[in-house]
Amino acid sequence: MAVARLTDSEREELLRRHPEWSLVRDGDAIQRTFRFADFNEAFGFMTRVALLADKADHHPEWSNVYNRVEIVLTTHDAGGLSRRDAEMAKAIDAL
Numbered sequence: 456m457a458v459a460r461l462t463d464s465e466r467e468e469l470l471r472r473h474p475e476w477s478l479v480r481d482g483d484a485i486q487r488t489f490r491f492a493d494f495n496e497a498f499g500f501m502t503r504v505a506l507l508a509d510k511a512d513h514h515p516e517w518s519n520v521y522n523r524v525e526i527v528l529t530t531h532d533a534g535g536l537s538r539r540d541a542e543m544a545k546a547i548d549a550l
């Protein structure tokens with residue numbers, strides 16, 4: 456599905472609204488690291504993100520080590536950041 460990449464100013468807006476996220480991969484993705492009390496908390500969070508992601512048909516690239524979850528958002532169909540990443544960051548931040 457074709458989806459437009461964010462312009463430079465839309466990218467800046469995304470970072471302004473979601474200051475916990477940083478640009479990675481030459482500005483083609485955003486990344487945030489979450490830390491929890493233990494694995495149980497981390498995996499519970501991942502379960503909630505997974506449900507959101509499947510509903511939105513927009514899936515994170517992520518990894519988990521014990522209580523740490525690292526999430527990278529990018530839009531494969533756009534070859535970079537799109538509004539779908541901004542929407543997913545917003546939904547994840549609201550959890």
Ligand SMILES: C[C@H](O)[C@H](O)[C@H]1CNC2=NC(N)=NC(=O)C2=N1
Pocket residue numbers: 456512513514515529530531532533
């Ligand atoms: C066919 C399906 O809608 C697409 O492959 C979706 C699935 N999930 C996706 N997730 C992400 N992160 N980027 C995409 O471009 C994407 N595309």
